[in-house]
Amino acid sequence: MCFMDRFSIVIGDIAQSDAECIVNAANCSLLGGSGVDGAIHHAAGPELLAECRTLGGCETGQAKITRGYNLKAKYVIHTPGPVWQGGGAGEAALLASCYRSCLRLAEQYNVASIDFPSISTGVFGYPLPQAASVALHAIMSFLNEHDHPQYVRMVCHSQNAADIYRYTWNALFADDKSSCL
Ligand code: AR6
Numbered sequence: 001m002c003f004m005d006r007f008s009i010v011i012g013d014i015a016q017s018d019a020e021c022i023v024n025a026a027n028c029s030l031l032g033g034s035g036v037d038g039a040i041h042h043a044a045g046p047e048l049l050a051e052c053r054t055l056g057g058c059e060t061g062q063a064k065i066t067r068g069y070n071l072k073a074k075y076v077i078h079t080p081g082p083v084w085q086g087g088g089a090g091e092a093a094l095l096a097s098c099y100r101s102c103l104r105l106a107e108q109y110n111v112a113s114i115d116f117p118s119i120s121t122g123v124f125g126y127p128l129p130q131a132a133s134v135a136l137h138a139i140m141s142f143l144n145e146h147d148h149p150q151y152v153r154m155v156c157h158s159q160n161a162a163d164i165y166r167y168t169w170n171a172l173f174a175d176d177k178s179s180c181l
Contacts, residue, residue: 002177002180003140003143003144003180004140004143004173004176004177004180006143006150006151006152007139007140007143007151007152007153007154008151008152008153008154009153009154009156009162009165009166009169010153010154010155010156010162011155011156011157011158011159011161011162012155012156012157013039013155013157014036014039014040014115014116014117014155015036015039015040015042015043015044015071016043016072017071017072017073017115017153017155018072018073019073019113019114019115019151019153020073020074020075020111020112020113020114021068021073021074021075021076021077021106021109021111021113021114021115021149022040022068022071022073022075022076022077022114022115023063023076023077023078023079023102023114023115023116023117023119024036024037024040024076024077024078024079024117025037025079025081025117025118025119025120025122025124026058026078026079026080027080028057028058028059028060028080029057030052030055030057030058030064030078030080031049031052031053032049032052033123034123035122035123036117036122040071040076043070043071044068044069044070044071044076045069045070047067047069047070048066048067048068048069048076051066051067051069052066052078055078058078058079058080059080060080060081060082060094060098061079061080061081061082061093061094061095061097061098061101062079062080062097062098062101063077063078063079063098063101063102063104063105064077064078064079064105065077065078065105065109066078073115074111075106075109075111077102077105077106077114079098079101079102079119080098081094081095081098081119081120081124081126082094082095082098082120082124082126083120083124083125084120084124084125084126084127087130091120091126092130092134095119095120095126095131095134095135095138096134096135096137096138098119098120099116099119099134099135099138099139099142100138100142102114102116103138103139103142103146103149103152106148106149107146107148107149110148111148111149112148112149112150112151113149113150113151113152113153114149114151114152114153115152115153115154115155116135116139116152116153116154116155117155117157118131118132118135118154118156118157118161118165119131119135121161128160128161128164129164129168132164132165132168132169133168133172135154135165136154136165136168136169136172136173137172139152139154140172140173
């Protein structure tokens with residue numbers, strides 16, 4: 001299978017995902033918040049927060065894994081994305097590091113399928129088109145070099161976000177697809 005066929009962009013609520021593992025757009029405390037973080041903790045139940053309290057927080061661009069509790073997902077990988085400060089504070093490298101750190105952990109845990117939200121593009125203010133480019137470069141290059149996780153989805157919360165991700169994917173990768181085996 002071409003590595004490009006292992007990736008897709010969907011619209012939905014990541015807390016309801018049927019993937020084996022979902023990613024949480026967290027903050028460095030790992031103790032919850034709004035947006036994706038709130039939806040995941042709400043659906044997972046209080047045991048998720050109890051496990052998060054044992055983790056000692058997480059640095060921006062890194063990732064930590066927990067069980068999924070009441071979620072359909074077996075695992076949650078929590079990653080604090082960068083706060084957008086205009087683009088000159090290393091945000092792109094940190095955001096790419098979030099995606100790579102999550103994918104490396106998923107590979108270590110032998111995860112078959114993982115769903116990502118659009119990290120940093122809500123409360124943390126990262127502009128969607130720039131974030132999409134960073135996210136897609138990081139995900140597609142990991143898939144090209146690794147057999148696991150087998151399937152990766154980007155779960156967008158709105159039609160507008162999905163349109164931006166699809167437009168960006170096509171601009172970056174559509175030309176390569178015809179030669180991909
Ligand atoms: N499913 C999928 N995507 C969603 C969902 C959902 N249920 N809810 C929102 N989005 P955000 P961040 C989209 O703010 O920018 C929290 O308080 C949303 O439209 O969840 O990384 C944490 O505790 C946006 O495009 O994450 C941190 O303090 C994207 O997910 C901080 O917010 C990310 O929005 C993290 O901010």
